[in-house]
Amino acid sequence: GAGVSQTPSNKVTEKGKYVELRCDPISGHTALYWYRQSLGQGPEFLIYFQGTGAADDSGLPNDRFFAVRPEGSVSTLKIQRTERGDSAVYLCASSLMATDTQYFGPGTRLTVL
Amino acid sequence: GENVEQHPSTLSVQEGDSAVIKCTYSDSASNYFPWYKQELGKGPQLIIDIRSNVGEKKDQRIAVTLNKTAKHFSLHITETQPEDSAVYFCASWGYQKVTFGTGTKLQVIP
Numbered sequence: 305g306a307g308v309s310q311t312p313s314n315k316v317t318e319k320g321k322y323v324e325l326r327c328d329p330i331s332g333h334t335a336l337y338w339y340r341q342s343l344g345q346g347p348e349f350l351i352y353f354q355g356t357g358a359a360d361d362s363g364l365p366n367d368r369f370f371a372v373r374p375e376g377s378v379s380t381l382k383i384q385r386t387e388r389g390d391s392a393v394y395l396c397a398s399s400l401m402a403t404d405t406q407y408f409g410p411g412t413r414l415t416v417l
Numbered sequence: 418g419e420n421v422e423q424h425p426s427t428l429s430v431q432e433g434d435s436a437v438i439k440c441t442y443s444d445s446a447s448n449y450f451p452w453y454k455q456e457l458g459k460g461p462q463l464i465i466d467i468r469s470n471v472g473e474k475k476d477q478r479i480a481v482t483l484n485k486t487a488k489h490f491s492l493h494i495t496e497t498q499p500e501d502s503a504v505y506f507c508a509s510w511g512y513q514k515v516t517f518g519t520g521t522k523l524q525v526i527p
Binding site: 308337344345346347348349352359360362363395397402403405406407408409410411 | 421449517
């Protein structure tokens with residue numbers, strides 16, 4: 305399909321483990337965003353990429369969270385030493401340029417036991 | 418940072434009636450205001466948006482109004498249908514970053 309895809313759709317891990325969440329944006333979209341959505345809340349901004357570089361990572365909650373986009377397309381969100389409070393749906397969105405229409409992926413539901 | 422408040426948190430309407438959801442924002446520099454519909458297990462989907470140089474925008478049964486002076490904007494859905502049932506989020510864009518409201522769960526009763 306031509307939309308944003310995210311893998312895995314669900315991830316269950318144990319406290320203290322390392323996880324990687326993947327986002328495949330729409331081809332040609334230079335802007336890519338990661339969000340975290342807790343139950344009953346709106347998406348919360350984590351990080352924004354313009355091309356390969358992180359233009360704004362002010363939403364990352366702490367240094368256990370890191371994201372990369374080495375070739376300006378696929379992005380990976382990495383979480384070290386997971387905690388139960390990290391449990392949420394992690395959403396990715398892409399757009400042609402910043403503040404253009406964002407297209408969201410279906411999200412990855414992360415559960416930390 | 419930007420603060421976006423959204424009301425009501427839940428809304429039930431009879432099929433065919435109108436639904437209105439309201440949001441306020443705090444950053445006077447915000448200039449782009451999209452609305453999203455999110456169905457269970459899916460990511461948010463853009464349904465309509467408005468930029469700060471426009472006061473109103475309409476797309477079939479959906480309209481958005483913006484009052485920049487008062488810093489509030491509203492979503493209006495007319496002739497509601499059961500398939501409109503979902504969670505709706507407003508959002509406000511400042512410089513390169515967006516802040517979402519807390520969502521409104523709309524239930525359209527057949």
